[in-house]
Amino acid sequence: MDDRSLIAGVQAGDPGAERLLYDRHVDGVYRLAYRMTGDADLAREYTQETFIRAFERIEQFRGEAALGTWIRTIAGTVVLNGLRKVKRFRQREVELDEGVAHAAAPRRAEPDLKERLGQAIEDLPAKYRMVFVMHDVEGYTHEEIGAALGMPAGTSKAQLFRARARLREALSEFAGEWAS
Amino acid sequence: MSDDRFEEFLREAAEHYHVPPEIPREDMWIAIAEARRRSVRRTRRPDWRIWGVGIAAALVIGVGIGRISVTSRTATPMAAASAEDDSDIPVAYRVATADHLGRVEVFLAGFQADAREGRHVTDVAPDAHDLLATTRLLIDSPVSDDLVLRDLLEDVELVLTQIAQYAGRPNSSELGLIDQSIDQRSVLFRLHSATDAAPAGMPYQGAL
Numbered sequence: 402m403d404d405r406s407l408i409a410g411v412q413a414g415d416p417g418a419e420r421l422l423y424d425r426h427v428d429g430v431y432r433l434a435y436r437m438t439g440d441a442d443l444a445r446e447y448t449q450e451t452f453i454r455a456f457e458r459i460e461q462f463r464g465e466a467a468l469g470t471w472i473r474t475i476a477g478t479v480v481l482n483g484l485r486k487v488k489r490f491r492q493r494e495v496e497l498d499e500g501v502a503h504a505a506a507p508r509r510a511e512p513d514l515k516e517r518l519g520q521a522i523e524d525l526p527a528k529y530r531m532v533f534v535m536h537d538v539e540g541y542t543h544e545e546i547g548a549a550l551g552m553p554a555g556t557s558k559a560q561l562f563r564a565r566a567r568l569r570e571a572l573s574e575f576a577g578e579w580a581s
Numbered sequence: 582m583s584d585d586r587f588e589e590f591l592r593e594a595a596e597h598y599h600v601p602p603e604i605p606r607e608d609m610w611i612a613i614a615e616a617r618r619r620s621v622r623r624t625r626r627p628d629w630r631i632w633g634v635g636i637a638a639a640l641v642i643g644v645g646i647g648r649i650s651v652t653s654r655t656a657t658p659m660a661a662a663s664a665e666d667d668s669d670i671p672v673a674y675r676v677a678t679a680d681h682l683g684r685v686e687v688f689l690a691g692f693q694a695d696a697r698e699g700r701h702v703t704d705v706a707p708d709a710h711d712l713l714a715t716t717r718l719l720i721d722s723p724v725s726d727d728l729v730l731r732d733l734l735e736d737v738e739l740v741l742t743q744i745a746q747y748a749g750r751p752n753s754s755e756l757g758l759i760d761q762s763i764d765q766r767s768v769l770f771r772l773h774s775a776t777d778a779a780p781a782g783m784p785y786q787g788a789l
Contacts, residue, residue, distance in 0.1 A: 420610070427606055435601040444601070445609055452613050457620075490739055518594050537588075538595050569587055 404468045411459050423452055426469060429539075430476045436534045437480050437527075438487075447483050451476040466548055473549035477531060484527050514575045521571035529564040536561050674724050679776065681715050685737055686772040688712060692744060693763055696756050709745040716741060733775065736766045 402410070402421060410418025430451050435444035454475050462471055522530060531550065535541040536557070543554040543561075550557070670678075688708055716738045725731040740762050747755045763769060 423610060423613070424606070427609065428604055431604045431609075432601045436599045439599040441602060445605060445612075449609050449612050449616065452609075453616050453620075456613075456617060486738075489735070490742070515594070515597060518591075519598055522595070522598055533595075534598075537592050538598060565588065565591060568591060 405464070408459065408462060408464065408468060411456070412462075419456065422455075422468070426472045427452070429469070430472065433473070433476055433535065433539060434480055436538055437484065437531060443483065443487065447476070447479050450479045450483075454479065470545065470548045473545070474551065477549050481527055481531065514572070517572060517575065518568070521568050524571070525564050525567060529560050529567070532557050532560040533564040533568075537565075670723055670727060674719075674722055678719055678724050678730065681712075681719060682733075682737075682772055683776050685712055685716070685741075686769065686776060689740065689763060689769055689772070693760060693769070696760055706745060709741050713738065713741040713745055730775075733768075733771050736768050737772070740766075740768055 402418075407418055407422055407425075411422055427448065431444055431448045434447040434451075435441065438444050438447070451472065455472055458475075462468075466474075522533065525533060528550070532546055535546045535549070536543065541549075543557040546557040547554040688705075692705060716734055719725075720731065720734050720738065724734070740759065743755070743759045743762060747759060
């Protein structure tokens, strides 16, 4: 079934079409949500929210973009908004726990490259991280990223460039790993 | 060292960043279907928003009659000023927000009192979820143009999220954290101030 027939089916309330739409796109949405959060519960929550919104709004879908792009746009919004809330929530937990944390902070061993890279990616601003994850990890093109995040492909390129520059700086002490 | 080599290294290394586990497709599909069923049931049921619009309409008519009557009699600057609405938030949203904040205040005050007396507070999940859903609707509405109000709603959202999560997996340390959250952000005090500042005849206007 092509996208046009699929959309018509979903708009008409056909449960089979709804399930087919879900099956076609759920893996991409979940993978993006998990790569961005690193948390199975949050990835699940954001994926569900994405499809709930997609089904709610399918009547408004006019086909200006591909269906996959439209769903990724919703996913991007859900994930970025969700991450903002999680960040605030965790900041509050840190505030509440800060006395205990300072007193009990354990000495940590030097992180290895993998750990440092993970932390450096975490530390990127959410939008840069989204572009980096979509391009360098999930393999989307700048055109696809731009369409999904509502910006020109050139902006996606610029944000990826900045993200990589920050990662390079954060990983400078491991330069031998890629220079050799 | 070239950019190309770094980019190649980065792409290879980043493949191991947050590698997704097996995707719980069926579980998520069931949850989506259930959420959509609940949403359909809610939209079929008359709720406070409909009452809010009705109250708003009554208020608009009331204010209109008041203006005509004031103009025809004294038309003093004070009377005209008091009839003006200097808020950009539509009246229906103000009424709905006032109603919601009042409910949240009652709910949180009851929750905190029960928690401090050591009573089991595990049956609050449905109320917490309902209030959370309404809070999020308001955060996404024109009400959020008011930064003070948005800040209050976002704090309310965090506390209600904690309570909803706690109700699913109750433990005493989490209960203590919720109590601290309510106090640390002065949530009850701010809710009380917002709802208490309402002049008679226009509930909570001025606070909102």
